[in-house]
Amino acid sequence: MPVPFRPTRRAGWLYDRCPHSIECGTGWIMDVGKSAGVDVAVDGIPEGGALEVLLDADDRGSSVVLLRRDGQVYAWRNLCPHAGRYLNWAPGRFLFDQGRLVCAAHGATFEIDSGLCVDGPCRGSSLVPVSLTVLEGGKVRVGGGA
Numbered sequence: 001m002p003v004p005f006r007p008t009r010r011a012g013w014l015y016d017r018c019p020h021s022i023e024c025g026t027g028w029i030m031d032v033g034k035s036a037g038v039d040v041a042v043d044g045i046p047e048g049g050a051l052e053v054l055l056d057a058d059d060r061g062s063s064v065v066l067l068r069r070d071g072q073v074y075a076w077r078n079l080c081p082h083a084g085r086y087l088n089w090a091p092g093r094f095l096f097d098q099g100r101l102v103c104a105a106h107g108a109t110f111e112i113d114s115g116l117c118v119d120g121p122c123r124g125s126s127l128v129p130v131s132l133t134v135l136e137g138g139k140v141r142v143g144g145g146a
Helices: none
Strands: 008-010 013-015 028-030 038-041 050-054 063-069 071-075 095-097 100-102 118-119 132-137 140-144
Touching: 038 050, 063 140, 071 132, 071 140
Parallel strands: none
Antiparallel strands: 008 013, 013 028, 038 140, 050 063, 063 071, 095 100, 132 140
């Protein structure tokens, strides 16, 4: 029987544990208000990697994946169009193959810049974009208004 999701809070952050209550490494997710959007330092998004952000701390379904390639930031809902599953294999942990984002559930492969699925069960479908506003001071706002 699966262990229910029980987030724990630490110093303004929400930490998810994997379903087996094992700490899954870099599973830190920002804890934010409901509709204001989330301000993120671009330098906090690993170049060539991903960062998971919750737009609503009380709604795991508000998960967004931020990707940074060549200094450009992209924001997509953390939801595979194939079966509606999260793209990550553990909170804050994503798979990549040849510079493309891979859904951990069924292997769908997505272009970072367009969100287009180029391989796997949902080929031709796309990830859902999330609004992204460039702010001063090397930050971006994910969701919400500017």
